[in-house]
Amino acid sequence: MINLTELKQGQKGFVAELNTNDENILRKLMSMGILPGIPLKVIQTFPSYVFQVGYTQVAVDKTIASAILVNI
Amino acid sequence: MQKSLNLTYDEIIENSINEIIKCLKAEYVLSKRSIALLLLQGDTDMMESVKKNEGSSFVKISDIVNEVKKHYDKPLNYIVSLNRQKRVEEITDKYVKKTDKSENNITDLISRITMNPITGIPILLLVLYFGLYKFVGEFGAGTIVDFLEADIFEAYINPWVNNLVTAYIPWHWLQELIAREYGIVTLGIRYAVAIILPIVGTFFIAFSIIEDTGYLPRLALLVDRIFKKIGLNGRAVIPMTLGFGCDTMATMVSRTLETKRERVIATLLLALAIPCSAQLGVIVALLSGQSVALIVWVVFVALVFLFIGFLTSKLMPGSKPSFYMEVPPLRLPKLSNVLVKTYTRIQWYFVEILPLFIVASVLIWFGNLTGLFDFVISLMEPLVNFVGLPDEAAEAFLFGFFRRDYGAAGLYDLQKAGALSPRQLAVAASTLTLFVPCIAQFSMTIKERGTKAAIAMAAFIFPFAFVAGFVLNWVLVTFKVLP
Numbered sequence: 001m002i003n004l005t006e007l008k009q010g011q012k013g014f015v016a017e018l019n020t021n022d023e024n025i026l027r028k029l030m031s032m033g034i035l036p037g038i039p040l041k042v043i044q045t046f047p048s049y050v051f052q053v054g055y056t057q058v059a060v061d062k063t064i065a066s067a068i069l070v071n072i
Numbered sequence: 073m074q075k076s077l078n079l080t081y082d083e084i085i086e087n088s089i090n091e092i093i094k095c096l097k098a099e100y101v102l103s104k105r106s107i108a109l110l111l112l113q114g115d116t117d118m119m120e121s122v123k124k125n126e127g128s129s130f131v132k133i134s135d136i137v138n139e140v141k142k143h144y145d146k147p148l149n150y151i152v153s154l155n156r157q158k159r160v161e162e163i164t165d166k167y168v169k170k171t172d173k174s175e176n177n178i179t180d181l182i183s184r185i186t187m188n189p190i191t192g193i194p195i196l197l198l199v200l201y202f203g204l205y206k207f208v209g210e211f212g213a214g215t216i217v218d219f220l221e222a223d224i225f226e227a228y229i230n231p232w233v234n235n236l237v238t239a240y241i242p243w244h245w246l247q248e249l250i251a252r253e254y255g256i257v258t259l260g261i262r263y264a265v266a267i268i269l270p271i272v273g274t275f276f277i278a279f280s281i282i283e284d285t286g287y288l289p290r291l292a293l294l295v296d297r298i299f300k301k302i303g304l305n306g307r308a309v310i311p312m313t314l315g316f317g318c319d320t321m322a323t324m325v326s327r328t329l330e331t332k333r334e335r336v337i338a339t340l341l342l343a344l345a346i347p348c349s350a351q352l353g354v355i356v357a358l359l360s361g362q363s364v365a366l367i368v369w370v371v372f373v374a375l376v377f378l379f380i381g382f383l384t385s386k387l388m389p390g391s392k393p394s395f396y397m398e399v400p401p402l403r404l405p406k407l408s409n410v411l412v413k414t415y416t417r418i419q420w421y422f423v424e425i426l427p428l429f430i431v432a433s434v435l436i437w438f439g440n441l442t443g444l445f446d447f448v449i450s451l452m453e454p455l456v457n458f459v460g461l462p463d464e465a466a467e468a469f470l471f472g473f474f475r476r477d478y479g480a481a482g483l484y485d486l487q488k489a490g491a492l493s494p495r496q497l498a499v500a501a502s503t504l505t506l507f508v509p510c511i512a513q514f515s516m517t518i519k520e521r522g523t524k525a526a527i528a529m530a531a532f533i534f535p536f537a538f539v540a541g542f543v544l545n546w547v548l549v550t551f552k553v554l555p
Binding site: 021027046050060 | 146147154157158187189292293296305394400401
């Protein structure tokens with residue numbers, strides 16, 4: 001289980017856990033359908049983190065990206 | 073009868089749901105189970121409603137919810153969502169079949185090059201060049217404005233209205249109010265229809281097309297890092313780009329930003345350093361023959377934008393912004409959607425802005441008639457001299473308060489008369505860009521941010537614009553950048 005920010009472009013995995021107690025961040029992630037078990041693929045890591053999660057593409061900054069733990 | 077999907081949570085949550093249901097006595101539109109679940113998830117609207125309807129037993133409900141919270145290390149919202157997600161997966165696993173498309177299709181490629189900074193920034197410049205400069209600047213503010221101004225208003229409507237008032241209205245003051253140099257028809261309506269409508273119209277067309285392709289979220293993720301430095305996040309790119317069309321509308325749209333801090337910073341930057349399309353159109357025309365002056369103006373205003381944003385983000389308390397955004401697939405815009413959006417925006421613009429045009433021309437008429445303007449202009453002359461401009465520029469600045477573009481248009485007349493050197497043009501254009509927002513934007517700022525904040529912003533912007541102009545002039549003179 002590793003942090004999303006450690007993944008490289010093109011790497012795939014599954015969301016393992018949302019590692020934050022910040023309700024704001026949790027709410028944002030959940031509203032975009034980012035929840036444990038969902039397949040994920042990193043599209044780009046700079047200047048923002050962009051990844052495919054389920055059927056949507058999502059862009060987040062580093063703070064939010066580091067709340068996502070991934071099983072590869 | 074609709075069949076509902078039943079989802080059972082763990083024992084703790086299920087028990088608490090039953091307990092909450094027992095406390096709910098009033099009648100609700102939703103089922104009591106749904107209400108209990110919303111309460112557990114901390115839904116603020118539902119809490120308000122239950123507090124109002126249940127009175128004293130609300131305390132008991134809160135106790136139940138708090139008791140449940142203790143059992144989990146994550147917010148209940150998350151726990152509930154996890155359960156639902158699991159159930160959804162069970163269903164989709166059973167009934168949804170996904171066939172893998174080839175991943176390297178053309179849309180994917182275009183999508184990727186718009187998001188990569190190395191290719192994305194040149195693409196952004198192309199979008200700005202063709203969308204803003206060529207289409208809005210040259211076609212809207214050039215071709216169409218010239219046609220409506222010279223071939224319609226100045227050739228037919230203005231002479232006709234002038235003759236009409238001279239022939240039928242015996243009072244000089246009323247003639248001046250309706251027609252001639254500052255009349256409601258000959259100045260107010262002419263400005264609205266012949267100058268602003270084509271510029272804002274072409275901008276809204278360009279903006280709607282860009283919006284519908286799904287380009288804006290990609291732009292947002294490209295600029296997020298820079299925007300963080302000025303206390304905003306990538307999302308703010310939407311009100312900011314809209315500001316290049318109409319700052320008043322952008323100020324209204326800035327309410328979509330998440331925190332109050334971001335909204336204040338965005339409003340300030342919109343008022344200070346984002347020129348609206350009407351102003352852009354005239355300034356680009358003003359500086360068109362002077363490429364160095366044009367570059368000086370762009371660089372200077374961009375620097376002020378970043379510098380003031382940076383400073384405000386350092387000085388203003390509040391939590392740091394965070395950025396998250398869904399990136400929709402790139403699509404070809406649908407013509408009907410673009411037209412409907414452009415139409416509703418222009419309609420909004422006319423309903424909100426046209427009355428202000430008329431008010432502005434009435435004020436200008438009043439100011440001229442009473443000699444009040446001459447007095448204010450004489451007060452402003454030392455200020456414009458301070459930034460190295462001739463006395464005549466004072467009038468342009470005063471008009472700039474009524475409409476940002478009135479001011480720029482005033483400078484245009486000075487430039488045509490050959491009264492300004494390239495350096496003075498660059499300084500005048502920069503100072504005028506920074507100078508107070510137009511009346512419409514100012515009243516929108518009051519509406520959105522409150523009177524106190526609006527006045528504080530104006531009190532900062534007014535002296536700052538002139539000090540910045542002075543510094544720019546000094547730098548240009550000292551380093552002999554422009555003659």
